[in-house]
Amino acid sequence: MAGIIDLILSIIFYPPIYQLVLVGLTGSLVVVIFIIWFERKATARVQRRLGPYHIAPRLAGLPQLVADLIRYAFQEVIIPRTADRELFVLAPIVATVLSILPIAVVPLTSNPAYWPIPMDYSILVALALTTVSPIFLIVAGWASNNKFSIIGGVREAFVITAYEMIAIMSILSASAAVLTFNLVEIVEAQRIWYILLNPIAFLAAFLSVLMATSGFPFEIPESENEVVAGPFTEYSGLLYGLNMGAAYMKRFAFSILMVLVFLGGWSPYTPGEGILSGYLIPSLIVVAKAAILMMIFSLTRSIYGRFRLDQALEGAWRLVFPMAVLGFGLALLEAYLGVM
Amino acid sequence: MPARPVVKRLPARRGLFAGFKGNVDAITIGLKYLVDPKRITLIYPNEYIKLDPGYRGFIVLEPKKCINCSSCARICPAAAMRMIRRMEEDPKTGKKKMKLWPVINYQRCIFCGYCVDVCPTEALYTVPYHDIVYENMAEMDWGLETFVKPPEYPTAKEGIPVKYIVDEEKGLVKVRAEEGEEE
Numbered sequence: 001m002a003g004i005i006d007l008i009l010s011i012i013f014y015p016p017i018y019q020l021v022l023v024g025l026t027g028s029l030v031v032v033i034f035i036i037w038f039e040r041k042a043t044a045r046v047q048r049r050l051g052p053y054h055i056a057p058r059l060a061g062l063p064q065l066v067a068d069l070i071r072y073a074f075q076e077v078i079i080p081r082t083a084d085r086e087l088f089v090l091a092p093i094v095a096t097v098l099s100i101l102p103i104a105v106v107p108l109t110s111n112p113a114y115w116p117i118p119m120d121y122s123i124l125v126a127l128a129l130t131t132v133s134p135i136f137l138i139v140a141g142w143a144s145n146n147k148f149s150i151i152g153g154v155r156e157a158f159v160i161t162a163y164e165m166i167a168i169m170s171i172l173s174a175s176a177a178v179l180t181f182n183l184v185e186i187v188e189a190q191r192i193w194y195i196l197l198n199p200i201a202f203l204a205a206f207l208s209v210l211m212a213t214s215g216f217p218f219e220i221p222e223s224e225n226e227v228v229a230g231p232f233t234e235y236s237g238l239l240y241g242l243n244m245g246a247a248y249m250k251r252f253a254f255s256i257l258m259v260l261v262f263l264g265g266w267s268p269y270t271p272g273e274g275i276l277s278g279y280l281i282p283s284l285i286v287v288a289k290a291a292i293l294m295m296i297f298s299l300t301r302s303i304y305g306r307f308r309l310d311q312a313l314e315g316a317w318r319l320v321f322p323m324a325v326l327g328f329g330l331a332l333l334e335a336y337l338g339v340m
Numbered sequence: 341m342p343a344r345p346v347v348k349r350l351p352a353r354r355g356l357f358a359g360f361k362g363n364v365d366a367i368t369i370g371l372k373y374l375v376d377p378k379r380i381t382l383i384y385p386n387e388y389i390k391l392d393p394g395y396r397g398f399i400v401l402e403p404k405k406c407i408n409c410s411s412c413a414r415i416c417p418a419a420a421m422r423m424i425r426r427m428e429e430d431p432k433t434g435k436k437k438m439k440l441w442p443v444i445n446y447q448r449c450i451f452c453g454y455c456v457d458v459c460p461t462e463a464l465y466t467v468p469y470h471d472i473v474y475e476n477m478a479e480m481d482w483g484l485e486t487f488v489k490p491p492e493y494p495t496a497k498e499g500i501p502v503k504y505i506v507d508e509e510k511g512l513v514k515v516r517a518e519e520g521e522e523e
Contacts, residue, residue, distance in 0.1 A: 045377035046370050053383070303370035 013275050015116035016104060023108065023283060024100040024253075031291050032248040033065045039298035046302035072241035080145070080234050087143035092235065092242040095136035099250035102129045106260055107184045108283035109271045115184070122183045123175050126257055127168050133250060134160045134212070137221065140243065141231030152230025155309055156221040162316035163211035163218075167254075169324040170204035173331035174261045177340050187265035189340050195262040197334060201327025202262050206297075207320050209258065211312070213251040215297055217304040218312050251297060255290035263289050380514050382502065388471070390501035390517035395468040396453040399444060401487045405463035408440045412455035412464060420448035421455055424484065443487055446480040469493050 012018060037052065041060060044051030052061025079088055105125045107115050117125070134156060141153025175181050177198065178189045186194075195202045211218040222230030229235075232243045259265060266282035307315065334340060382389065391397070413421045423440040430437050442455075442464075456464045467490050474480050501517035 042374055045379070046373040048373070048378055048380050050379060050381040050383070299370065299374070302374070303366050 009275060013114070013279055015114050018279070019108065019116050020100070020104040023287060024103040027287055028100055028103070028249045028252045031252055031287065031294065032245060033069065034291065035248060035294045035298055037062050037065050038295055039301055042299055043302035069241065073238055075237035077237040077239055082145045083234060084143040084145065087139055089239065091136045091140035091143055092239045092246065095133045095140070096242045096246040096249060098129070098133035098136065099246045100253055102126045102253040103256055105129065106256060107187070108286050109266065109279050110184055110188060111271050111273070111278035114279040119182050119184050121181045123172065123181050123186065123261070126183070127171060130167070130250070130254060130257070131164055133246065137231050144231070144234040146234050148227040148233040149231050152221045152227045152233070155227070156231060158309060158313060159211055159218065159220055162313050163208040166204055166316065166320050166324045167208035167212060170201040170208060170327050171257060171261050173198060173201040173328045176328060177331040177334045179335055183260055187260055187267070190264045190267065193262065193264040193267065197339060198327055198330050200323055200330060204320050204324040204327055205258055205262070209251065209254045210297065210300060211316065212254065213247045215251070216301040217307050219306050220309050220312055223306055251294060252290060255293045255297070256286060259286055259289040259293060263293070378510055378513070380504070380512050382514070385495065386499055387502045388495045388499040390503055391468040393468055395466065396451050397467050397470040398472070398491050399456060399464055399466055400490050401442060402463045402465070403441070403488050405461045406441070407461055409460065410440055410442070411458045411460065412442050415454045415458045417452060417454065418448045418450045420445045420450070426484070441484050443484055444482050446482065447477055467491070469496070471495060
């Protein structure tokens with residue numbers, strides 16, 4: 001009996017399965033549902049409304065999102081006759097899978113028994129995987145064969161060119177400061193959290209993640225009153241839900257990466273031996289920190305309006321990109337002085 | 341005359357950090373409202389706006405004051421008010437006599453209140469509510485029996501009466517209507 005439990009536990013906590021399925025798929029779904037609810041409630045508070053309320057007033061409308069999910073799941077999926085059928089169906093699925101893939105290569109503990117991959121170049125692998133999924137938004141827009149979709153896809157392409165280098169530079173500045181590409185060493189080196197040592201890089205990374213996931217000042221590809229829903233105009237039902245969820249899952253993956261790099265990872269806790277102390281608790285700490293970071297991300301929705309495409313690109317290249325370079329320089333200076 | 345061409349100039353570029361203060365202000369206001377929300381949503385069936393007397397809601401007839409002059413039916417711009425004939429005994433002489441009485445059709449009524457204004461004996465008055473739901477169109481065409489008493493107002497039985505007042509510091513504020521205290 002105990003052997004069976006051990007076997008099941010070892011399967012569940014086999015690092016690739018645990019990180020891809022439990023943290024990546026289930027965890028991000030739960031976090032995303034909570035975050036969308038939080039976003040709607042926070043926006044309602046700021047705008048003097050109530051937000052989701054009537055479905056369960058005592059829970060402040062939390063089951064509303066579950067109800068929405070069920071509605072999406074049972075809605076009819078309409079594929080337009082003029083659309084490119086295979087790509088139209090495949091693009092949102094692939095985009096969703098690829099957007100949670102970075103979670104499968106980051107360490108959620110310092111215990112080497114529970115690393116999904118060898119950690120020597122993990123920050124590079126994770127960053128590389130974050131850059132794959134936006135292509136499929138463009139593919140979705142192209143395959144829909146609709147003017148709004150294509151315009152949305154092209155806007156997405158413009159935004160990708162603006163944010164990608166900023167995200168990579170600002171997150172890699174940590175590895176410049178610690179002189180390693182190993183995420184575990186980066187986390188372990190943070191006696192002081194890296195956000196305090198290099199706030200410029202953190203701000204640049206924050207803005208670039210907002211741009212990457214259509215956060216509100218940069219909600220340009222799917223801005224509702226200009227291009228109906230951007231690349232997702234023709235989508236309905238579960239495929240539309242996947243498209244919408246993919247942005248949040250990508251934000252979750254970016255948040256986990258940012259927590260590891262800037263916010264000390266599993267910092268107050270020191271992982272020990274065994275599944276519970278070595279894997280479960282540190283990974284839960286990382287996920288909780290990522291959820292808090294995502295709450296801060298979603299607050300921008302209630303505060304900011306939407307930039308025009310040219311304003312966003314100009315801001316990205318004139319303001320945020322120099323900021324990222326400055327952060328990288330600061331990281332090099334810190335490495336020279338040996339702060340970390 | 342052809343349109344005169346206008347040379348458009350881009351506005352002069354401000355400094356790199358010109359928008360910094362605006363951003364900080366926006367975030368401050370957003371956080372302030374997040375911590376202390378001043379909600380003004382009316383949770384309708386549980387709360388309802390208590391309207392002042394004199395509000396032009398449903399119209400009710402006082403038959404004792406009515407002199408059957410049909411001014412109300414004449415002035416009605418939507419032709420909602422009309423007169424019906426009814427055989428009635430004169431209390432003095434005991435003879436049967438034809439009399440005209442106003443009835444109203446709320447399918448047509450636009451709640452303008454002209455009938456109340458024009459009535460020479462103030463036999464018509466308005467009640468300060470108008471949110472009543474009927475199950476079918478025929479119920480909205482009131483006969484004389486329905487017209488002489490104020491309609492039932494179900495929302496008032498279940499809901500809390502509230503009022504919106506303008507506060508000098510907070511702007512629009514929702515308060516409970518009876519006690520006048522803040523919610």
